[in-house]
Amino acid sequence: MPPRQVNVLLLAADNPSEVLVLLRGNPSLASTQDEHGYSLMHAAASYNNLDLLRTLVNDFHVDVNLKDEDGETALFVVETVDCAKILVEELHADITIVGDEGKTAREKFAEENEVPEVAVYLRMKELESQVNGTSAAPTTNDVHPPPPLPEGVQVNIGTMAEEEAGEVVDPEFRRRIEELASREDFQGEEGQRALRELITEAIRGEVGEERQVRQRTS
Structure with missing residues (x-):
């Protein structure tokens, strides 16, 4: 039985490699969002988990511009230039998106x-x-x-x-x-x-x- 959605999102902060294992067994988790629209994309960007970001977009085809309830994408929560570069230059995140x-x-x-x-x-x-x-x-x-x-x-x-x-x-x-x-x-x-x-x-x-x-x- 797959873990609850909130556990997957929390796990992205501490153990992104375990998240990848879970995704292989249940690909539908890749696009999961909580009640506020917070997603694995947001979590991976926020915690600078670059490999997870790449895998979500390239392997599981998650929308790099997936928005939360405030209309904000993963780019809005990055904390390093390296993460921003990967989102923009490698994964083609849209820098023109305007939040709510x-x-x-x-x-x-x-x-x-x-x-x-x-x-x-x-x-x-x-x-x-x-x-x-x-x-x-x-x-x-x-x-x-x-x-x-x-x-x-x-x-x-x-x-x-x-x-x-x-x-x-x-x-x-x-x-x-x-x-x-x-x-x-x-x-x-x-x-x-x-x-x-x-x-x-x-x-x-x-x-x-x-x-x-x-x-x-x-």
Whole structure:
């Protein structure tokens, strides 16, 4: 007899490998949701169980954009950039989904000042979509997207070299993100203050303006 639904969801936090065993015996559990719409997708994302996430989508064909009762997907509960990357770049989660509160995952993280590094990553993916001419995330903030590229030209913010960026992506902005992530005090008060400042600039759409993005050297 399969375990009760709530046990499977709780088990995802402590023993994701056991969840995989249960799923092999009862595949219908893969898409299970509790009375609040909380699913194994949400649990796997929240607890950073990356293998479970991949298996749910790739092997059991669970919708990566499965929503809970608040209209929020697994992307809304991630706590690491690695998990966000897998959801967005590997499993193709939709970053433009707006929950019942009227916010995307990035906007929610930025407003609540939670996992700011994930907010920065999602903002970069929004910008990448904009400069590549794909759909951009709807926002409740006054964000001004960068100008479109010439027809046929594409960029990939994640892999593009600085000399290739030209005027589309400010190389100083990229440098600051990489610099912040490598700082020893990244999780400390000063590191988090600098990250919050960078997020604010990104959310305001000041990414492509060097005079706004460069750190002052006075």
